[in-house]
Amino acid sequence: MKFIVAICLVAFGACSTLPPVPVHPNEDIIQQALSHPGSRIIGGNDAEICEYPWQASLMFSNSHVCGAVVVSDKVAITAAHCVSWAPSSYFSIRVGSKARSRGGLVFAVAETVVHEEYNVGAGAFPNDIAILKFNESIIGPGAASVANLPDENSKDFAPHRCTITGWGYSVYGQVLPEVLQKAEMTVMKPKWCTDVFGSYINDGHVCLISDDSASCNGDSGGPLTCGDTLVGVTSFGALGCPAIYPSVYTRITYFRQWIKDNSGV
Ligand SMILES: *[C@@H]1O[C@H](CO)[C@@H](O)[C@H](O)[C@H]1NC(C)=O
Numbered sequence: 001m002k003f004i005v006a007i008c009l010v011a012f013g014a015c016s017t018l019p020p021v022p023v024h025p026n027e028d029i030i031q032q033a034l035s036h037p038g039s040r041i042i043g044g045n046d047a048e049i050c051e052y053p054w055q056a057s058l059m060f061s062n063s064h065v066c067g068a069v070v071v072s073d074k075v076a077i078t079a080a081h082c083v084s085w086a087p088s089s090y091f092s093i094r095v096g097s098k099a100r101s102r103g104g105l106v107f108a109v110a111e112t113v114v115h116e117e118y119n120v121g122a123g124a125f126p127n128d129i130a131i132l133k134f135n136e137s138i139i140g141p142g143a144a145s146v147a148n149l150p151d152e153n154s155k156d157f158a159p160h161r162c163t164i165t166g167w168g169y170s171v172y173g174q175v176l177p178e179v180l181q182k183a184e185m186t187v188m189k190p191k192w193c194t195d196v197f198g199s200y201i202n203d204g205h206v207c208l209i210s211d212d213s214a215s216c217n218g219d220s221g222g223p224l225t226c227g228d229t230l231v232g233v234t235s236f237g238a239l240g241c242p243a244i245y246p247s248v249y250t251r252i253t254y255f256r257q258w259i260k261d262n263s264g265v
Pocket of ligand 1: 109
């Protein structure tokens, strides 16, 4: 509570109502991974990996810290805040398994490319995107299949019903679920999200809302897909992951050229 008020005072000057406090959905998951080597979506349901075959668990020293999305045989996309704090040699991904901590195939990350302007400038964690590169193919039987990348000029996807997936908290602050979770969300018009989060939102964000679902810590870097098209990766939300606040994702169309320039995909 102290934390909420402190942040709120800095950001808004005064707090008469519950403030929207943007936090990365991953800070404490990363802390846990660091202190306990070997460690959901709110309001979601169990998913099968064959429904979302592009979903990867991004691991730091073999512990889940984030999601990632496979977009070609040797490239995956995640959030910058998932990988910006450690050398690439600590990271690997697990693909082809709905279980967070077993099954499927594990591949070492050969290189991470963090957006050069991540967290530069105004707003909440702008340019929260990174590329993971692999030496071997990460797709195929027992491994991943790719999510399609959208055209740069495709529409804003509002008010489509699309899906978020991940192994983040299903109850805030408790243990991460072992089985991949999915939830259907409505893509918001950018203006609706700005009405809630103000200048934290820019053209590089896409926001989602639902009556009872939200992304939460541990979902970061994971996908928002409309059909088999990757529309966003989890960036931030309100502290504690209340469903009354939007879940904020990095907008892939906005970074389409950057992805191409840095990965060839
Ligand atoms: C990937 O290949 C490069 C170049 O051969 C090599 O230096 C690096 O160690 C490899 N990384 C992994 C994780 O296999």
